[in-house]
Amino acid sequence: MKLSLQRITNATTFIPAIDGLRFIAIFSVVLFHIVKYITTKDNHYYPNIDFTSIQHIFEKGRIGVPLFFVISGVILGIPFSKTNILNGPSVNLKKFFLRRLTRLEPPYLLSLTILFIGSVYFAKTLSFNEGIESYFASIFYVHWIVMPQYLPLINKVTWSLEIEIQFYLLMPVLAAIIYRAKLPITRYTAYIALALCCMISNYFFIQHYRTLFGFIHFFLAGMALADLYVRKQLIFPKTKLDNLIAVVIFCAIWFYDFRRTGSPSELFFWEFYLAVCFFFFCYYVLLHNTLPILSHKIITNIGGMCYSIYLLHYPIISLFGRILIKHQLFSNGYLNMIIYTIIFLIIIMAISMLFFLLIERPCMKEDWYKNIFNFRKRRPRSSIA
Numbered sequence: 001m002k003l004s005l006q007r008i009t010n011a012t013t014f015i016p017a018i019d020g021l022r023f024i025a026i027f028s029v030v031l032f033h034i035v036k037y038i039t040t041k042d043n044h045y046y047p048n049i050d051f052t053s054i055q056h057i058f059e060k061g062r063i064g065v066p067l068f069f070v071i072s073g074v075i076l077g078i079p080f081s082k083t084n085i086l087n088g089p090s091v092n093l094k095k096f097f098l099r100r101l102t103r104l105e106p107p108y109l110l111s112l113t114i115l116f117i118g119s120v121y122f123a124k125t126l127s128f129n130e131g132i133e134s135y136f137a138s139i140f141y142v143h144w145i146v147m148p149q150y151l152p153l154i155n156k157v158t159w160s161l162e163i164e165i166q167f168y169l170l171m172p173v174l175a176a177i178i179y180r181a182k183l184p185i186t187r188y189t190a191y192i193a194l195a196l197c198c199m200i201s202n203y204f205f206i207q208h209y210r211t212l213f214g215f216i217h218f219f220l221a222g223m224a225l226a227d228l229y230v231r232k233q234l235i236f237p238k239t240k241l242d243n244l245i246a247v248v249i250f251c252a253i254w255f256y257d258f259r260r261t262g263s264p265s266e267l268f269f270w271e272f273y274l275a276v277c278f279f280f281f282c283y284y285v286l287l288h289n290t291l292p293i294l295s296h297k298i299i300t301n302i303g304g305m306c307y308s309i310y311l312l313h314y315p316i317i318s319l320f321g322r323i324l325i326k327h328q329l330f331s332n333g334y335l336n337m338i339i340y341t342i343i344f345l346i347i348i349m350a351i352s353m354l355f356f357l358l359i360e361r362p363c364m365k366e367d368w369y370k371n372i373f374n375f376r377k378r379r380p381r382s383s384i385a
Helices: 016-045 052-084 093-122 128-140 158-178 185-204 216-231 242-254 264-287 297-304 308-323 333-363 368-373
Strands: none
Touching: 016 052, 016 093, 016 297, 016 308, 016 333, 052 158, 052 264, 093 128, 093 297, 093 308, 093 333, 128 297, 128 333, 158 185, 158 216, 158 308, 185 264, 216 264, 216 333, 297 308, 308 333
C-alpha cells in the first residue's frame, strides 16, 4: 500500500499556494507555543537569564490563528462567489454542511476524547467534573458560553475552532448578502463597511475577543480575496518586484503588537493593520503567484495536514515537555532552547503525521462514511453445504 501525505481533494479545487499559506500559519503557531513553554519552564533552571525578548519575538507566532481565518474566508468564499458572481451552479447547503461535519468532526472528537481520558485519568490535571463539562462544551463548540472565563480546559487551542464553526454557520448568509451584489465596488464597500462596523463595536463597546464578532474582519478579507480569485481580477499589475513586495508585506505582518494593552483605538488600529497586511500578502501569493516555495510539495504536504498538527501540538508539548525540560543538555540556556525546539518539532511532526494518515486523511474522502455503513451489505453470506 502506497502512503501519501498529500491532502485528498478534487484536482480542480487544489490550490497549492493555499496549503503553503497554511504551512506559514501552523508553523507560526507551533513555534510560538514551543518557545513559550520552554522559556517559561527554563526560568526555573536559569533564573539569571531573561527570556523576555525572545518571548516577545516568538509571541508574533500568534498571527497564525488570524491567518487561518483569512484562509477559511478564501476556501469557503470560492464556491459561493462562483455561484453568485459567475452565475455558476448553486452551492448545495446540505452537502456543504455535511462535508464539513464528516471531514472535520471525526479527528476533532477522537483527539478530544483521548485528551479527556488522559487529562482526567492519567495526568490527573483535571477533575472529572471539570473535564466532562469542558469536554461537552468543546464538542458543541460553546465553551465561550459555558465557561467564558477559561480557554478550553482539555485542549486550549480549540477556542479558534469555535470561531471557525461560527463562520461556517454564517457563511451562507454573508454570501447571500455580499456576493449577490452585481457591481464589484458594491461588494467591496460591503466587505469594508461590515468589517469596520464589527471592529468598532467590538473594540469600543463589546470588547469580547473570542467570538466571530471579534475576528470577522479576517474572514471578510478572505471572502474579498475569493472574489478577486474567481474573477482573476488584479488590483495591481504584475511586475518583476512582486516577490520582493510579498516579502516586505510578510515582514510588516510581524510588526503586529499582540500586547493587549492600551486604548480601544490602539487595539482597533492594530487589528485593522493586521487584516490589511494579510489581505495584500495573500493577494500577492494567490493572484500574482509570488513566493513559489510555498507551492513546493514538502511545504504543501505539511500545510495540508495542519489540522492534525493544530489539534495535537499543544498536548504533545505539555506531555513530552514535562520529561524533556527536566534534562538540561547544556549549561547554556539558549542552546538548550534550540535543541528542545528541534526535538519538539520532530515529535510533533511524527505523531501528527501518523494521526493524519490514520484518521484525518481517510475522512477527506467524500462520502467515506457510506463505505462503513455499506460494508455489511457487501459481505457475502456464508452458506451451509
